[in-house]
Amino acid sequence: MFAKRRAAGPVDTRLKDIDMHLETLEQALALLEEVLAEPFSALVRDAAIHRFEYTFELSWKLLKRIALVEGQKAESPWQAIRAAAEAGLLQNVDLWFEMVECRNSATMTFMPDISDQVFKAACSLPSSLRFVISAAKKKYFGKT
Template identity: 45%
Template sequence: METKKEELSFLVNRLIKAVVTLEEVLQESFSIIVRDATIQRFEYCFELSWKVLKKALKIEGVEVNSPRQALRSAFEIGYIEDIDIWFEMLEDRNLTSHTYDPEVADKVYESAKRLPTEIRKVVKTLDVTG
């Protein structure tokens, strides 16, 4: 059985691969299809992010059961720098089921542009390579 740190390292590697796909789509010229693909990738990157934080927090002895709890605890421990950005992205993630509305879709698309930078900060902070 893998150790908790090995499990975290595995999840972080999956997250890095996922964020690369988000960054790739963000390089594309805007179109409705690109926006929609970006929203889908934002959604799964955000989900992986909070689950990575949940695993890292568990290693620290902190149990969380929701994305909001994970973000708050990760902020308190110092895994994330700006809780407000993460809470805004959480709200936008919660809106993804309403992206049939062009205004909501555009809002989530703009939020998706911020996620790769924030994920890379978290990955650097977790430093699971050593």
């Protein structure tokens, strides 16, 4: 009476998870880009830093999920970045490592030098992340 459904395998489930995570990440990225388009002020800088923090967090979690699909384990942002680079999803690994450091420093943004450094990372994240999103969609879903 009812057709049997094929159970989703671990790879299918992981790909579905990546697809959903990509959607959430694109929403966060749009919010970061929105604030970066505003004329610079201390308020814009602080908002951009906050949005950078959660967008970067979502970014490395996506890379962690991608590592699993690639058969690797990535428990830290560093490992996830290395795995994504090996999968051909990153253009500038050193920039991503710098963004990890900036994300880790984000709680110290009351110090002008640190806030400038983290804001600079926030400004560089969108183009790097757009590349990752595009490459992941192409590699895992055949989308451009």
